[in-house]
Amino acid sequence: MSLELGVKSSELRETKRKTITVAVAGNPNSGKSTLINAIAGSRLYVGNWPGVTVEKKSAMFEYEGSKIKLVDLPGTYSLSPYTQEEIIARDYLITEKPDVIINVVDATNIERNLYLTIQMLELGIPVVIALNIYDEAEQKGYRINTKAMEEMLGITVIPTVATKKSGLNDLLKAATEAAANPSRYAPKQLHYSEDIESAATFIQTHLNEHHSSLQKRYPMRWLAFKVMEGDSHMMKEAGLDIDISLIEQATKHLTRAHGDDIESIMADERYAFAAGLTREMVKRPEIRKMELTEKIDKVVLNRFLGIPIFLAAMWLVFKLTFDLSQPFGDWIDGATAGPLSRLAAKAITAVNGPLWVASLATEGVLAGVGFVLAFVPVIFAMMFFITFLEGSGYMARAAFVMDRAMHSMGLHGKSFIPMLLGFGCNVPGIYATRTLENPRDKALTALLLPLMSCGARLPVYVVFIGAFFTTHAGTVLWSMYVMGIALAILMGVIFKRTLFRGESPMFIMELPPYRMPSLRNLLIHTWEKGKHFLIKAGTYIFAVSIIVWFLLNLPWGVESKKDSYLGKTGQVIAPVLEPIGFGNWEAASALVTGLIAKEIVVGTMAEIYAVEQEEQEETTVSEDIREIGASFTAAVGDSIRNVFATFGVTSISAEEDDSVSGLRTVIQKAFTPLTAYAFMAFVLLYMPCVVVAIAMKHEFGTWKWFGVAFGYQMVLAWVVALTIYQGGKLLGIGI
Amino acid sequence: MGIADxxxxxxxxxxxxxxxxxxxxKKKGHCQGCDSVACEKKQL
Known part of the structure; x- marks a missing residue:
């Protein structure tokens, strides 16, 4: 086995381009997105778990006078067309023909990464290796001979540490140089055994003779390999209709001699080459210590402890989230309901605006949007802790320990990844189902995903927990998430026996080493996840708040909100909700508007109950501003004390009954702890929001799956709320 | 309520x-601000 100079596919590419296109490809979790973010200062989503990048994404920047477009391809282990990620990556490299590929190779795991590298070399595109996570390899005592690696592969190898921005300048220099001189940097290619090479030559000759037009589109040697491997996806893509007997004629002696199919034979040779190359280049310490990752995994992945540890970790996340953010939420709530409302009313009165416009601004927009904004601190705190778990590598373990539970519902651990994304927002979770190869898995995962409690439901929980369950806030919040997961497992088992019969495929998941996520990455990705809610508040929650105000005040001059259009709609629906404990028009109306987005449930409640608030005293503008500042300082202090309270000191939220907002006070009159819990469960489970519905239609091309989700979730929400309410009544709990 | 109102x-x-x-x-349910397919065409 040896390497020879590859085909000059530079002819296939345009030599001069204004923009240099650099594809960044590599194994999952090798740090591609981190590398791009470090280079271009962009904010691609990074997580210490495989499968983060599903789509290709790009970042533009300038380097030494050249415009560079970095394209982040999904992480793949090979370029075989078995998964969506592999197809996206391969199709891009073949059809878009980037000027150069930066192949990100995990320096701590070179042998496995080289398999993909070898396949990339066959494409004839200049390749530069970013030997990433080089610092960890050095810490482990690996000595990597990069010069030997360069000589053997015929490409430039640059050690990098993307998280510390180390080696990036050398990498860009090498990439731009390779793009400028593609013929000089044409990579060497693996020379397979003589049998394979002669079969490939036979096929390639046939292709050159009968399909010469393809020479402009594909490297012909590579195409010959694909034909030999029987790659139907590629043959269809190229419009190749080759007589099967011709392929058999070229390969039958190989399959007979090896007793295996061509694809496996070629894969074996690639693996053997990668292993040999690694032996030559990497010197490992002779005595290997048990690494920290292994020590932690011994406990975290323990058969009996795995799931309890996962549940405990989630509990701690919710408890910290609640304790840290609650004072800030109260501050925003207090500021919008008090000083800001007064300021808005004064401003409108000052310009002689109609009274109803002042009411729309204060009781509509500020009550609706302001109330939802009060939950932004909770959402950001939650996203921060979830991002920390993702970045540390724990989330991959969570998927691993959940694999068994997932199998019971006919899925495998990989399906848990879109579900984990669903804890932030169900919509990216729906899109992430495309990482699943099997259409059955995709549909089933998308159906169960809305049961994962997204951030939009948090405001509802926080209001009701604040009103009824302050002493056990974290536990009640945690119970909502656990209920979602448990019901997803139950529904999965039911679907597996009805709509989705069949076995779930085996899934091998890579467990990345534990890493301490950098604060910069944590903050960037917390912001990326959380800003979605701010944008929502500024767009459709704002719009719905206005519409709800009108629906509560039309027909014009209506005396009681109960007689308004929204009130009447609520009254029609209320009887259905009677058996589950909240058959009042206010709750029914809030649930209807919550179909747009679940945060709107509390926004609408804030608008409905706005009249119930006490008359506010007359204050000056400067007093209002001072009040906002003073309450913020108090919120910071409360938040810090609450975090300590998490670890044993008495919780402030448990002590301060006076701080409950106006809405919580009204809710305490309209609900009991039991009906409040049933209501929270109903909000968790009832129909996915409109955005999820549209995402499902977009992803599956049909309304069918949304229809199924809508139907089963409505029934499930009603049945669960009924069980909680009637069960609690029977047992005399929380009445 | 007047005509202006x-x-x-x-x-x-x-x-x-x-x-x-x-x-x-119009945005077909694309998750605003998220890093999913919605932002595929966005140049960072």
């Missing part, structure tokens, strides 16, 4: 409905 009301409701249509329907 009615006009302001129509304007506000029209604007709110358009905002809803634009953010929910």
């Amino acid at each position: 009615v006009l302001i009301m129509i304007l506000i409701i029209g604007g709110a409905v358009y905002m809803l249509y634009r953010s929910l329907w």
